[in-house]
Amino acid sequence: PPVEGDFPTTLPYSNLWAHTVNTNGNYEITLNNTWGVIDSKLAVYLDGELTEVLATNFTAGNKGSAKNTVLASKYPSNKDLKFVYRVTYVRDEKTNDKVVVYYKSTTGTIEVATPDGGVKYCKYPEWSPEIEYGSPTNKIVFYQGFHFKHTGWATKGDSPKLNGDWSPWTKLSVAEESSIACPGNHLMDSAGTKPNAHLEPMNISEVEGLGSPMEKMHITYTPEWGKWGGRKYTPKITPWNKISHMQYAFVDVIPDYTGKFFTDKDDISHLTQSARDAVNGAGSLNVSPNVFDPGAAFSAYGGTNAFMTEYNEMCKKYPYVKPIASLGGWSRSAFFRDAAQPNKIDHFVKRCIDFIREFNFAGVDIDWEFPCSRRDADLVDNKNDLGTPRAADDEEVLFTNLMKALRGALDKAGQEDGKYYFLSCAIVSGKTHIQKSGIGVWHPTCDFISYMTYDVHGAFDPISNHQSYLFQNTSEPLAETNPQDNAMSIKDLIDYVTKTYGVPANKLTVGAPFYSRGWSGIFMPSSGWPTNMPGLYVRTTIDPSASETKGCSAPGTMDGGRGAGVLPLHHLNKLIKGENVSVRTLDMNGPANPHAGTILKGSDFQYYYDEAAQAPYLYNQTAGIFYTFEDERSVETKCQWIVDNNLAGLISWDIAMDDYGIDMHSSEATSAYPTLYQAEHLLTSVIFDKFKANSLRLNYLNKIARR
Missing domain, CATH: 3.20.20.80 (Glycosidases)
Known part of the structure; x- marks a missing residue:
């Protein structure tokens, strides 16, 4: 059975990748660049739900790479299957400051959430007066409780309008707003504890403190x-x-x-x-x-x-x-x-x-x-x-x-x-x-x-x-x-x-x-x-x-x-x-x-x-x-x-x-x-x-x- 606290019960956030290959009736899951980790485990998610937690195997003579092999027949073929490595790095030895990172297998979509797999966030960011949005892109932003689509030329400070005046931003309809499925009430996250539930989807090439997606x-x-x-x-x-x-x-x-x-x-x-x-x-x-x-x-x-x-x-x-x-x-x-x-x-x-x-x-x-x-x-x-x-x-x-x-x-x-x-x-x-x-x-x-x-x-x-x-x-x-x-x-x-x-x-x-x-x-x-x-x-x-x-x-x-x-x-x-x-x-x-x-x-x-x-x-x-x-x-x-x-x-x-x-x-x-x-x-x-x-x-x- 899964070890309590090791993984969230639902599929965690990850914009980082492990590598999964289906070969000879086995799934081979590999993760490189794991030197210095203090903890690593592998979880299996079926249809987004935690099913099993496995010990991490390391390649012989080289603890810099993790590799697990599991029988493909062990998991139903009609379910969405994802493998996720959970890796803990030490950020600061003296203060014992740690960061947990999840590496998902290469199949399927990537969900938007916090790096620890807990709180869900809306994938669309807040409108910023510091961004030169420029030509229309249909980019969606959040502003004063609503989502707006970028439909006109927008310079710095061109904010969405709620009173019907023309603006480079078009307010989403009720149906469109519903389809976004934004968690919480826009002012609190889904746990009801943290203001502002809007974050840009994370980009590993720009975010500090997360894992490197390099395989070599x-x-x-x-x-x-x-x-x-x-x-x-x-x-x-x-x-x-x-x-x-x-x-x-x-x-x-x-x-x-x-x-x-x-x-x-x-x-x-x-x-x-x-x-x-x-x-x-x-x-x-x-x-x-x-x-x-x-x-x-x-x-x-x-x-x-x-x-x-x-x-x-x-x-x-x-x-x-x-x-x-x-x-x-x-x-x-x-x-x-x-x-x-x-x-x-x-x-x-x-x-x-x-x-x-x-x-x-x-x-x-x-x-x-x-x-x-x-x-x-x-x-x-x-x-x-x-x-x-x-x-x-x-x-x-x-x-x-x-x-x-x-x-x-x-x-x-x-x-x-x-x-x-x-x-x-x-x-x-x-x-x-x-x-x-x-x-x-x-x-x-x-x-x-x-x-x-x-x-x-x-x-x-x-x-x-x-x-x-x-x-x-x-x-x-x-x-x-x-x-x-x-x-x-x-x-x-x-x-x-x-x-x-x-x-x-x-x-x-x-x-x-x-x-x-x-x-x-x-x-x-x-x-x-x-x-x-x-x-x-x-x-x-x-x-x-x-x-x-x-x-x-x-x-x-x-x-x-x-x-x-x-x-x-x-x-x-x-x-x-x-x-x-x-x-x-x-x-x-x-x-x-x-x-x-x-x-x-x-x-x-x-x-x-x-x-x-x-x-x-x-x-x-x-x-x-x-x-x-x-x-x-x-x-x-x-x-x-x-x-x-x-x-x-x-x-x-x-x-x-x-x-x-x-x-x-x-x-x-x-x-x-x-x-x-x-x-x-x-x-x-x-x-x-x-x-x-x-x-x-x-x-x-x-x-x-x-x-």
Whole structure:
């Protein structure tokens, strides 16, 4: 029998969807993105009435998805059948504030009511004097006890009239009013306790505090340094209603001299001192993740910790978006090998657990770049870069031990806290690294594994190429462009990892860059050109100060001291539209942009799309400048491939470089900051449209139709 209080007796409100398929005599009901829930059950409704409550089953090895299977013959075929998941999220750990969300199966209509399934509301809203209704639409509104239909041109303040005077609104007849079946008496709800029973039907893309209808994951990073320089990007600008996981970039991994939560990320004195100590082998340092102060007041333009405070605020408003603490990153991976040593690993893991509990993270992402890969610090590009100067092949074992220790500690903490903490990692997509990473051993510890399928090629290579590509172009001269057999297309990467190491495809995400990489000195050769696409696979003129294995960088508005041709999507789109882009030094406190002062003229660039690789690029043949990037077409194709091949989803770097409609160097980037909250992001919106539940449903139905 149904458990009292778990579900309402009649079908609850839901504009969110689970996915139900009738196959082989069974109903299969699936709900993705359930990480961190504290409670979940499945109910069956026949003709709108509660019939049965079932325990929720989770997919093996992955509590991020719920899946139930029931016999189709168990329920009468002549009744309206709906399955409903009831999920409880914690909005605020400290106050134990919770939100209950219902996810209905994809069949049938969606009723209008409150999110908790209790009070019924009329689906038509009150007339508002702040809305420009404009041309007649027959839209129905409620005003002074009656419903009116929009039948004439209405400007702001044009209200319905009750005295017979002409108005753009026509009062509904008694019969029409009766057909609406508005609950209550318009002044009280059906329970007789709450004034105003008129609400707009909820739209999940606009409502805070409800669940995400995405069936695949879109995991993105929000970079803490995005608030600096000309961008002024902070979490409130992010469209949280269109992502599933938000990774905080980055939590430093540093030696811990005090054992206390006090160190600020922007104070690098401990890092530089630790780097000297580590090189000299001085002392036996404990290693812990760095910690931020969440109590600092939010300021739009300043305050070292303002970013973290705002991040916490948005996490509470969107409890279905999973906040992830990403540890390490490109410039902060030097001390992972210390953290994973046998005499330090317990201390480090405990600090990680303390950290995610303190700041209400849903899990940990290890961004060790990269185990077994030695790299000197690049102080030209970033004076605070630590590199990985002590990396060695023993890090395959160290990394494996670290992932196992974290998985065990997270499971134990989850049992104690009544929730599920998850573990992920972001790793490079090169074959050599994959072979050294030990993925065949540690992949069961992860809820998902993110392959950074961007920066595959760049000005660190001597030949122009795509930085992220879905398929291998057979025209590519691999002996020259990929002499170490390390770069792979996304398809080849997934085939290699799944077939060689047995990693399930539904545990893997692949990457999309929201920025470019670029070369200069790309001039068409008179002969020996391997493809009919201008500028692609062309050897750059060699930088006199570099070796023959490196190309020349193109100008980039996001470049530091070492040029890389990094343009955010907004600037790339300006070039595509024929507009100009001025290259400046973005962060006045950082290294000078080597191309500062350059004016890129959009009229000089031609857009190309490589159909074989499914990747776009821009090429200025006269100046020899080449940019490789991701656009709407390529990311949509990539998302569809992810859906068709049952991958977990997509990871993007980074949300601050998606096109949110402003020039980062203009006055808009500062003066208009408050108006940019929840701004539209071009590629994020494309990903959301491909991954949201009803899109996947249509894909499934189209496949069935083609069969």
